[in-house]
Amino acid sequence: MTKVVDIKNLHIKATVHHPNMASEDILIVDDVSYQIEKGKVLGLIGESGAGKSTIGLAAMAYGRGGVDISDGEIYVNGQDILNDQSNLNRIRGRIVTYVAQSAAAAFNPSKKLMDQVIETSLEHDLMSKGEAESYAISLFSQLGLPDPEHIGDRYPHQVSGGQLQRVMTAMALCPKPDLIIFDEPTTALDVTTQIDVLAAIKRAIKETNVAAIYITHDLAVVAQVSDNIMVLRHGKTIEYGTVNQIINNPKENYTRDLVNVRSINHQEKAADEMPILEAKNITARYKRIHFDILHDISVSISAGQTLAVVGESGSGKSTLARVLTGLLPAREGSIHFNGRALSSDLQGRTKEDLRELQMIYQMADVAMNPRQTVGTIIGRPLEFYFGLKGEAKAKRVQELLDQIEMGTGFINRYPAELSGGQKQRICIARALAADPKLIICDEVTSALDPLVADGILKLLLKLQAEKGLAYIFITHDLATVKAIADSIAVMYKGKLQRYGLKSQVLSPPFDDYTDLLLSSVPQMELGWLEEVLNTRKMESSGN
Numbered sequence: 420m421t422k423v424v425d426i427k428n429l430h431i432k433a434t435v436h437h438p439n440m441a442s443e444d445i446l447i448v449d450d451v452s453y454q455i456e457k458g459k460v461l462g463l464i465g466e467s468g469a470g471k472s473t474i475g476l477a478a479m480a481y482g483r484g485g486v487d488i489s490d491g492e493i494y495v496n497g498q499d500i501l502n503d504q505s506n507l508n509r510i511r512g513r514i515v516t517y518v519a520q521s522a523a524a525a526f527n528p529s530k531k532l533m534d535q536v537i538e539t540s541l542e543h544d545l546m547s548k549g550e551a552e553s554y555a556i557s558l559f560s561q562l563g564l565p566d567p568e569h570i571g572d573r574y575p576h577q578v579s580g581g582q583l584q585r586v587m588t589a590m591a592l593c594p595k596p597d598l599i600i601f602d603e604p605t606t607a608l609d610v611t612t613q614i615d616v617l618a619a620i621k622r623a624i625k626e627t628n629v630a631a632i633y634i635t636h637d638l639a640v641v642a643q644v645s646d647n648i649m650v651l652r653h654g655k656t657i658e659y660g661t662v663n664q665i666i667n668n669p670k671e672n673y674t675r676d677l678v679n680v681r682s683i684n685h686q687e688k689a690a691d692e693m694p695i696l697e698a699k700n701i702t703a704r705y706k707r708i709h710f711d712i713l714h715d716i717s718v719s720i721s722a723g724q725t726l727a728v729v730g731e732s733g734s735g736k737s738t739l740a741r742v743l744t745g746l747l748p749a750r751e752g753s754i755h756f757n758g759r760a761l762s763s764d765l766q767g768r769t770k771e772d773l774r775e776l777q778m779i780y781q782m783a784d785v786a787m788n789p790r791q792t793v794g795t796i797i798g799r800p801l802e803f804y805f806g807l808k809g810e811a812k813a814k815r816v817q818e819l820l821d822q823i824e825m826g827t828g829f830i831n832r833y834p835a836e837l838s839g840g841q842k843q844r845i846c847i848a849r850a851l852a853a854d855p856k857l858i859i860c861d862e863v864t865s866a867l868d869p870l871v872a873d874g875i876l877k878l879l880l881k882l883q884a885e886k887g888l889a890y891i892f893i894t895h896d897l898a899t900v901k902a903i904a905d906s907i908a909v910m911y912k913g914k915l916q917r918y919g920l921k922s923q924v925l926s927p928p929f930d931d932y933t934d935l936l937l938s939s940v941p942q943m944e945l946g947w948l949e950e951v952l953n954t955r956k957m958e959s960s961g962n
Contacts, residue, residue: 422494423597423630424455424478429491431473431482431654447486448473448654455598458628462645462662464638464677466868467839469651471634475600478632479515480507496597512539516591520603522583526575533571536590545594558589561626562619580732581612585619592623598630605640609731609895610939617643617941618952636868638677639941642666643948650674666943678943680869683876683902685725687921690906693758694719695856695889696743696776701752703742711750712738714914720906722856723883725890727904727921729897729936735913736893740859743891744778757856774804777850781862783842787834793820793845794830800852819848823878840871844878851882857889864899876903897940901925909933 431448448470455461463471476483480493480500493501495510516539519525526535536558537551546554552571559567562585575583584604591599601620605613621644624631635641641648648665650658650673658671669675697719704711713735720726728736741747743754745765754761757775762768780786787796797816801807807815813830820829823844834842843863850858860879864872880903882888894900900907900921907924909917911932917924929937938951 421457421496422454423457423496424453424632425492425494426454426474426477427452427492427494429474429477429493430489431470431477431486432489433484433486446489446654448477451491451649451651451654451656453649453659455630455632457597457630458624459647460624460631460633460645462641462648463632463634463651464636464641464648465651465657466636466870468653470654471636471651472602473654474651475602475632475634476517478598478600479511479517480504481511509543513543513545513594514596515598515600516594516596518584518587518591518599518601518604520606522587522604523575523580525587526583528575530574531571532573532575532578532586536571536586536593539590540594543594551593555589555593558592558623559586561623562586562589563615564589579612581608581616584608584616588616588620588623592627592629595627596629598632599624601631601633603635604633606635606637610897610941611731611935613640613941614939614948614951617948620644621948637941638666638680638869639943639947642943642945643941650677663945666945676870680873683873683880685880685903685905688721688724688905689920690719690724691721693721695722695757696720696891697755698739698743699753699755701739701742701749701754703738703747703749703752705738705747712913713742713749716752716910716913716915718908718915718918720857720889720891722889723887724905725883725892725903726906726908727892727894727900728908728910729894729900730910730916731895731936733912734910736895736910737861738913739910740778740861740891740893743859744776745772770804774800774853775856776859777853777855777857778859778861779843779846779850779863781865783839783846783866784834786846787842789834791833792830793832793834793837796834796845797848797852800849804853815852819851822851822882823848838871839867840874843867843875847875847878847882851886855888857891859891859893861893862895863892865894865896872899879903897936909936 429448429451432444432446434442434444451474453461463475465471473486477488477493482488495514500510533552533555536555540546540551541548555571556567559570564570564582564585605616608616633641633644642662645662647661649656652673658674669678699717701713701716702711703713716739730736742749745768748763761772794816797819798812801812801815816830825844864875904921906920908915917930917933
């Protein structure tokens, strides 16, 4: 078989500039080698900062963010592109193409999709405009896009996220490259959309016989599309082998941890007679929108319990959270909390109402003031709710840091000096500082690597057991739901599709939507994707 890519002993460094100090070179990729043959897929997996994207982009001799490829050899179709860069412009976008994580950010919003899909083919003079458009339409059909003859006439905002991701895959395939780099192409998608995009990508690779690099932090996903997997950590290769070997017989402890992630065994707790929160018949809409987003939603939760609210993007999960916190007043319905009626409007709630019902947001990066230290961030609710100052406040801040297992050395750090998981722990500590009865967790692990997310979930369960906290956990990750929930509310188009204890909701018979959600969660099993697609094909044909 022909080697499309052959990378040997790759070293990549980054220069870090310190104020009032000499610059420092840091090795971020350390002696990595791999090969990819035509029609084969190499999966690159590892936590954030492992070097996945940096290593993938090295296949086109590109250093994102100003990093420098300091040593090694990079061959594409036998050509040494690192030492002979005369043909790089021909290689990039023609021989090697790229599919980004966020298609929405990668497209020009002012240009039609077709113009962007064929642009590289025309730029490299690979085919005429008519030939490129005809080939693009065949790719749209191959990738399962609706109305392939005319979808190219739309603008990026006129298609869904999953459709836009497939259009971007068509754009990468249109120049008929030898290698495509897929950089986390399904991470931001719902599981129901993700499975369609995965299937489309795998089918396109098979039919075009292109080589591919598939970058992700989700081992269950990469196992469905790859032939071989390289496990990375801190810029080094931890393990490299076939999908079967990595999944079923991992040699390294870190790989075994990845395979066994979400191994939490949380015992379901039944609801008390007196719930701590009860929302009845909630109907709500946003200002200047003339239709309801939530329709007659009723849920309750007891102290020490976790209610998971699940559903795809746009189902109303976060809108429900806004109603419960008073950020969006309900048009109809009532909310009772800890034995008292809550005002539907935030302005009508007492200080005690605000203290006892806290929220942790999805993106810790934007939920903290970057100019404030950890001590200030955690200390603000201590001062606001309890009047703590000086030594008393500093002592309580340190106690909270100990509770979230961050110990000493963090109180004077700024958010930029923390990892993603550490930032989310600080947000948890800030919520705990108010001594709440209920915490709403809005997709708090969706932006985290699996092992980091697993640590956050275990921490939340530990705190729940110690303090009797109730959680409303908003997520589209069914693996998380199975790990931590006591009860589940499945939402679809603003309505409550299915609701009850976890054992009831996750037991058949299922309604069609819940069945679709559950069957779309990637499993750490070889051939899982094909099995699911075959089952759906048989069901749709009536067999």
